[in-house]
Amino acid sequence: MTNLRRLARQTLTIARRDFIATVFTPVFLLFLFAPVIMGAFGAIGGMGAQSVASGSADKARIVAIVPDAVARSLSQVDAGLRSGFRVRDEAPATLTTLRPSGDPAAQARAAFATKEYDASAVLFGPLDRPHILYGPRGDRSARYLQLLAQSTLAAQATGGTLPRVEAVKIPMQRPRASAGGRNQSAFLAVFGIFFLTLFLAGQVVGTMAEERNNKVIEVLAAAVPLEAVFLGKLLGMFGVAVLFVAFWATVVGQVGALMPPAFAAGLGELAPAIGGPTFALLFCLYFSMAYLLLGSVFLGVGAQASTMREIQMLSLPITILQVGMFALSTAAASRPGSNLALFAEAFPLSSPFAMAGRAANRPELWPHLLALGWQLLWVAIFIIVGARLFRRGVLQSGSARPFWKRRRAIDTGVS
Incomplete structure (x- = not known):
């Protein structure tokens, strides 16, 4: 040998x-079976974190202090804009509208101190020149309120609602890897x-x-x-x-054979x-x-x-x-x-x-x-x-x- x-x-x-x-x-x-044990602990921790996060998200709000007539248009445009968000976490916080009373600026500052919700951004004033207050990590919400005001003005100029577009959506497959x-x-x-x-x-x-x-x-x-x-x-x-x-x-x-088509x-x-x-x-x-x-x-x-x-x-x-x-x-x-x-x-x-x-x-x-x-x-x-x-x-x-x-x-x- x-x-x-x-x-x-x-x-x-x-x-x-x-x-x-x-x-x-x-x-x-x-x-x-260690991955099962690790996955179980991870799932428990993830569910706990998700519960805490969802609780915080449920109280998060963006606020618009506008008259009732403007509030209706604002809510309709907001619903249309949110339809473009696929995942809930990507969408801005829920919109809350308030009727102006007294000093709108003081009312806007008071919205950050209320215990009913957690305001991330507050809009007040006319829609063509709005004032937007925002808190920590609220700059994205402030930009959304600015876009919402702009879209609402465009909707009012065209009869109260934005033009409806019926697009023809055609799925495509890439000829090669992206x-x-x-x-x-x-x-x-x-x-x-x-x-x-x-x-x-x-x-x-x-x-x-x-x-x-x-x-x-x-x-x-x-x-x-x-x-x-x-x-x-x-x-x-x-x-x-x-x-x-x-x-x-x-x-x-x-x-993997049971995965959803998406x-x-x-x-x-x-x-x-x-x-x-x-x-x-x-x-x-x-x-x-x-x-x-x-x-x-x-x-x-x-x-x-x-x-x-x-x-x-x-x-x-x-x-x-x-x-x-x-x-x-x-x-x-x-x-x-x-x-x-x-x-x-x-x-x-x-x-x-x-x-x-x-x-x-x-x-x-x-x-x-x-x-x-x-x-x-x-x-x-x-x-x-x-x-x-x-x-x-x-x-x-x-x-x-x-x-x-x-x-x-x-x-x-x-x-």
Whole structure:
């Protein structure tokens, strides 16, 4: 048996061992359904925040202090203008009209002090020269009141209502992906890989701490090369990540079939430049590369820790590193072809994120073949460096010949 075949067999044995030890445990079910638990807490918090926000929105008002005749026209024009707002949150606050009494300016200032509603802007005076008072973050409401006064004057000039226009609306499909759709696809690709690696790759840090404490790692290191141990553990945890992603991709795919047509049409705008099927394949490949790259770094760093306290201390810099790669790749995806994008595509740890964004923005295929080879090279480098640091720093066995030059007198492959 050649050294390469022996190394491959030993690596796969370690990977199978770690995969089975992780998956066939009750704790794995908690890990598998962690998104449900996180989503439940997020939904509870979101409903609470929405309840508070809706309560505040219900009391928000824009106020117009005008005579009754003008108030009727103002309300009719306001109803017509609001029909153009698709989402309630985009529309201005509800209009309230008040009859002038005494000093309109004092009445307008008093509207901000009332307990019946929260006034964001108040209009008073003639519509051709109105005065508008507005509070903090009320400039948008003030502009709407100005537009409302202008439209009401136009309606009064044409008989009390604005002209009715019966438009012929014809839906169209874009012949090619829009720039906005490509940018959104690029961001979602970068965010998707970031979220998955943030959730999954950090687990690699603690894979060797327990085996260091119970001396199993020393038995493995005596039986197989450390490079095979590191690569096997990385592949084993990657198998766990693939199982996790496949499970939730199946669930989301079944739920996606129940999406309303409007939501599905919105997803149709997310058209990557390289094509949907190719983009999906590249997304899977770049997720794999991102996991292997970050996982190999985390495995090498985490192998130096011997206690859970040390592993917990490593969690913060690991998270900062992942967020930094996300920020760099997001900036690169928004400026394709720039020097920043080229740097993000070449830097090993950000390359999978940035190249996934490039797949959404540009149709060329050959740069992705180069990028995948470049990333695989750095996975090998990180594993070799991590194994040597572990050998020298933890096992304290000094330097050793490269694993591809070692000759073994007896086949001691782990089976």
